[in-house]
Amino acid sequence: MIGMLGKEFSTHLERELPKGKYPTSPEWVQAIKREVDEVLLPRARAEMESPDHLAAKAAEFITADRILEDIALEERLDTIVDRAMRRLAQMKFMKQVSGSSEKLLKSAPPLQIEGPRKPKRQRNKK
Numbered sequence: 001m002i003g004m005l006g007k008e009f010s011t012h013l014e015r016e017l018p019k020g021k022y023p024t025s026p027e028w029v030q031a032i033k034r035e036v037d038e039v040l041l042p043r044a045r046a047e048m049e050s051p052d053h054l055a056a057k058a059a060e061f062i063t064a065d066r067i068l069e070d071i072a073l074e075e076r077l078d079t080i081v082d083r084a085m086r087r088l089a090q091m092k093f094m095k096q097v098s099g100s101s102e103k104l105l106k107s108a109p110p111l112q113i114e115g116p117r118k119p120k121r122q123r124n125k126k
Contacts, residue, residue, distance in 0.1 A: 009040050 017035055022028035047053045 009044075012040065 013032055013035060017028065017031050019025075019028050022031060
């Protein structure tokens with residue numbers, strides 16, 4: 001449970017308040033609560049209000065590599081979206097074309113397929 005507090009705070013509590021130092025668990029829990037309320041929370045509040053703390057956290061997160069990774073990801077996503085949009089436009093066009101050609105086929109008279117033409121007989125001139 002102490003590990004959920006983050007490395008800095010959990011290390012502090014394990015160092016300052018080892019469980020073996022207290023005869024019962026409720027006494028140990030009360031000591032941890034007191035330490036958190038009186039020491040860790042004021043320290044965390046002071047750090048959170050500091051602009052330097054926020055800038056340091058941002059600098060840890062926003063690196064040149066992270067920015068390049070984000071740009072590469074955006075480019076890949078843009079490519080995927082462009083392909084999908086192109087496919088959608090093609091499908092809509094094909095649907096339009098097939099719909100209009102179906103209408104033309106329904107309204108057009110049926111076609112007669114003629115067989116091969118018979119050769120004309122030549123008359124013998126005598």
